[in-house]
Amino acid sequence: MKRKISTIILVGFIVMLLSCKGDKEEKSESEVGETKKEVIQAEQLKPQAPPPINEVLAEKGEELFKTKGCIACHTIGKGRITGPDLAGVTKRRKLDWIENQILHPEVMVEKDPIAKELLATYLVKMPNQNVTPEEAQAIIMYLREKDSEAKEESEHKE
Template sequence: MKTFLTIVGLLILSMAHADEGQDLYNKSCVACHTIGKGRLVGPDLINITQQRSQEWLVAFIKSSQTLIKSGDPEAVAIFEEYNRMPMPDNDFTDAQTLAVIEYIKRTSAGTEANGQTADAQDLLSEATDENVSSGALLFTGEKRLTNGGSACNSCHNVQDAQTFSNGTLAKDLTTSWEIMGSAGVAAIIEGPPFPLMTVAYQNHPVTEQEVLDLTAYLRSVSESSGNQAAESYDMAMAIFGIAAFLIIMVFIMIFYPQRKPSRVSA
C-alpha cells in the first residue's frame, strides 16, 4: 500500500511539474517560438534538448543577453541570425526553467518538424485599407483600444508621415513587420513577452480584430518605409520653437514703444 501511494504521489508531482512547464511556456515563450511549426520571431524549439546541453538551455532561457555578452559562440550566432532581436530575461527559478525544458522535450517527441518559417501570411490575406486605417488610429490612440490598453505610440515610434508618433521608451516599430512577419507581430501584440508590455496589457487584452488591424498597419508602414524620408518630430518641434522665438522678437522690436530712461533728481 505504501509503495502504491508513493507511486501515485510521484505521478501527481510529475503531472504538476509538466503543467507548470506548459503554463510558463505559454505565458513567456509562445509569442516568439513554436515547437515543430517553424521559425517565428525566434527559432523553432523542436528537439532543442538534443542540440544543446541542459546547462546551456537553463542559462540562455534565464538571460540570453548575459550569455551573448560572455561571448558564447552559439548564443551570439542565434542573436545575429535573428536580427539581433533581444530575448527578454525570464525570472524563473531553476526548477521552473527545467519544467519548461521538459515540456519542450516532451512536446518535441510527439511532433514532426516542418523546417519552415511560421509566418502566417493568411492572417492578412483579406486585410483591406480599412484595416490599415483602423490600425493607424489604434496605434496613435485616436481610436481607443476596446479594453482600455495604452496606445502604441505611448512607447513606440514609426516612420509614417501620415501619423504622429514619437515614443522613445521602447523599440522603433517601422521595420518590425519586415523582421518578424505577420505571425510574429501578431503574436507579440496578442501575448507580449516583454515585461513592460505584459504589465501594461495584463488586464487590458487587445482584441483579435485589433491585432489584425495593428498588424496590417505595421505591414503598411514597413512596406512604405523605404519610400518616405524618416521624420523627426523632435527636430520639427525645435524648428517651430526657434521660429516662434524669432517672430516674438521681431514683434517686440516693431511694436514695443521706444522708451527713454527716466532721470532721477538728486
C-alpha cells in the same frame, strides 16, 4: 571521446599523486581545495543522463511557456516566428545550456558563441523573463516532452 578519457585519466593521476604525497603529514587547505576542484571537474566530464520525463512538471512547463511569453517568439514544430522554432532543441543543445539561456539570456548573448550566432540570425535578443531555476526546469521538461513526442511520432510513421 579519447580526449575526455585522457583528461579523466590525467585528473585521476594528479589526484592519486597528491593523495600519495609523503613529505607532509597534512595537506594544506589550498591543496585539498585544488584536489576537490579537479575531482569535481572530472565528474562534470562524465555524460549525465537526463532524468525521466515528469509529466506533471512538463504540464507546469507548458503553462509557463505561455504565461512567461515564450510563445510570443517561439513555436514548437510550427516554424520560425521572431525566435527559433524550438522543436528538437533538447536534442541539439545540452540541457544546462538551455537552462542558462532561459535564466541569463543577457549574459549568454555576450559570452556564448551559440547565443551570439542566434542573435546574428534572428536579430533579436531574448529578453530575461525573470524565470526562476525551478520554472526553467519545468519549461525544459516541457520541451523534452515535446521532443520525445515528436520522436515517437516519427518512429510510428516509418
